Amino acid sequence: MFPLRIGDALLMSAQTGCFPATPTLRARRLWRDVRTVRRCWRRPWNGPAFDQGKVAMNGSSGRTAPADGVVLNLAKVGPFQLGRLRVDPPSRELLRDDGARQLLEPRVMQVLVALAQANGAVVGRDTLVQSCWEGRVVGDSAVNRAILLLRRAAAEIGEGAFRIDTVARVGYRLLRDKDGEAEPPAGDDSHVEADRQLPRRQFLGGGLIAAAMACAGYAFWTGRKPPAPLSPETQAMLDQASVLAQQTTVDGTSQAIGILRKVVEIAPGSAEAWGMLANNYAVAAQHWSPKLERQMRLRAEAAMSRAREIEPENGFAFAAEAMLLPRMGAELQLERVLRRGLSHNPGSPILLHHLAWTMLNVGRCREAADMIGPVVEQGRPSPNKFFAQITMLWAAGRLEEAEQALETASSLFTSHYAIWFTRFYLLMYSGRPADALSQSADVENWPSGIDRPNIALIEQVARAMLSRRTDDIDRAIRANNAAAREGTGYCxxxxxxxxxxGGIDEAFGLAQAYYFGRGFEIADVRFAADQRAYSQRKNRRLHILFLPSTGALRADGRFALLARDLGLEEYWRESRTRPDYLE
Structure with a gap:
């Protein structure tokens, strides 16, 4: 069979014990096998013919996708079922079997129909723009918003009947609840082009060619056998560790490390597992007790080295390398490490996440906001991702988009501390302190582990913003200045x-203490000691200097001196960039 002859030729030198000793000999072996492959191609193929231009290479037959350039007409699409939901495109309604209903915006319903009609196939962003926005020039935020609203509908009224996955650098796909699978929506077939089913032998042959080429390429240029795939059980452990790590808590990181140590015992050839372990050790070195820093750093460096022995350009290893650098004074080095990692791992969520925070830390807020969007769309939603997105959109002056992201995050993680406090601050700083106080009055939805005195501190500030009375302002500033000595988060x-x-002098005095230890010392612990989270002096957070809440600081002449002392002026000069607030 033709494809198998090619597969045999490409795998010829990838078998155990068949690697020539030197790169020169490996190159000669490669050329020999290339000639073999070329001879295979010259032999006639007697299998069934097919039109590659019309085959959906998605690994499954019978899937359809919207055709480019044709507008989707909701009036011509019939109702269809998604689990417990009945979707009625003409009326734009989602109706659940218990009577609950929700009305979607026209564009959002068009996107839902386009994804549902693809029946599990991936639909590209360009195709969605053509089908749902009539090919108009729209920003990524328009598509992102539609996807976010659909994900929210899936979680709320849909109760998990479907979900929308992001396929990095390709597009989106809608996956249905297995218990509620249904046929794709019928109706306006003018905008759907049916895929032809790829004959089974031909499809298997194509898969073997791809696998053979991947194995042969890895073997020739590394001189090693490609690593064996993880078992389903081990992969599940790796996925669980990823979820725990995204909690951004000491307990979550600790549990992730324990699982990953077990994974590398089971699969010592997994570069991904070693890289993830290195990254979690690096997080621990930065955020755990200073007494544990050296131990965690050494473990991170060892795991990072092991990952790079297996896969020299491992993305998690680059993330760990960046995480081990200080947050203050090494911004340019940090940026270069992350960009080098992205050059080898384009679109890597963890590298983009780190780079987005780096951009925010040096005042390049608009770039940070643009980078974080794809990170949020990939993989499982997490409070950590949403917190970053909301903060960066707000810093970039995109308040409406920040509020949309916050609405989605609040629906999924109502009482998570990062989302709860972010919502309170966004309301307070955007002229709605009364709404912020209403939120804090809802005691039942307070984040767990937060005591009444902490809430009282921020309530004082909201009341001062609401009343604008001098005595309320002075009282709020004094209370929070006293708390600032107890931890970096308070400061x-x-x-x-x-x-x-309006307490600009107090703000600059606090900044001098926080960043340089001038005037008084700030404890390294972030908030309560039992939370076990720390920010050492070298890792203090710069992004707060570029948020809307500190706009008065940036408008003061003393801010230029602060930026100089922090090394930011040097960064801007050497990187030939300017912070957003100076443009």
Missing amino acids: ENAIQFASAL
């Missing part, structure tokens, strides 16, 4: 509160 808040309330 970050106090800097922003003082700036927003």
Whole structure:
């Protein structure tokens, strides 16, 4: 069979014990096998013919996707079922079997229909723009917003009846609940082009060619056998560790490390597992007790080295390398490490996430907001991703989009501490302190582990913003300045509160203490000691200097001196960039 002859030729030198000793000999062996492949191609293929231009190479037959350039007409699409949901495109309604209903915006319903009609196939962003926006020039935010609203509908009224996955650098696909699978929506077939079913022998042959080429390429240029795939059980452990790591808590990181140590015992040839372990050790070195820093750093470096022995350009290893650098004074080095990692791992969520925070830390807020969008869309939603997106959109002046992301995050993680506090601050700083106080009055939805005194501190600030009375402002600033000495998290808040309330001198005094230890010392612990999270002096957070809450600081002449002392001026000069606030 033709494809198998090619597969045999390409795998010829990838078998155990068949690697020539030197690169020169490997190159000669490669040329020999290339000639073999060329001879195979010259032999006639007697299998069934097919039109490659019309075959959906998605690994499954019978899937359809919207044709480019044809507008989707909701009036011509019949109702269809998604689990417990009945979707009625003409009326734009989602109706659940218990009577609950939700009305979708026209564009959002068009996107839902386009994805549902693809029946599990991937639909590209360009195709969605052509089908749902009539090919108009729209920003990525328009598509992102439609996807976010659909994901929210899936989680709320849909109760998991479907989900929308992002396929990096390709598009989106809708996956149905297995218990509620249904046929794709019928109706306006003018915008759907049916895929032809690829004959089974031909499809298997194509898969073997791809696998053979991948194996042969890895073997020739590394001189090693390609690593064996993980078993389903081990892969599940790796996925579980990823979810735990995204909790961004000491307990989550600790549990992720324990699972990953077990994974590398089971699969010592997994570069991904070693890289993830290195990254979690690096997180621990930066955020755990300073007493544990050296131990965690050494473990991170060892795991990072092991990952790179297996896969020299491993993305998680680059992330770990960046995480081990100080947050202050090494911004340019940090950026270069991350961009080098992205050159080998385009679109890597973890590298983009780190780079987005780096951009925010140096005042390049618009770039940060643009980078974080794809990170949120990939993989499982997490509070950590949403917190980053909301913060960066807000810093970039995109308040409406920040609020849309916050609405989605709140529907999924109502009482998570990062989302709860972010919502409170966004309301307070955007002129709605009364709404912020209403949120804090809902005691039942307070984040777990947060006591009443912590809530009282931020409520004082909201009341001062609401009343604008001098005595309320002075009382709020004094209370938060006192708390600032107890932890870095309190001090970050106090800097922003003082700036927003007009206490510019107090804000600069707090900044000097926070970043340089001038005036008084700030404890390294972030908030409560039992939370076991720390920010050492070298890892203090710069992004707070570029948020809307500290706009008064940036408008003051003393800010240029602060930026110089922090090394930001040197970064801007050497990187030949300017922060957004100077443009």
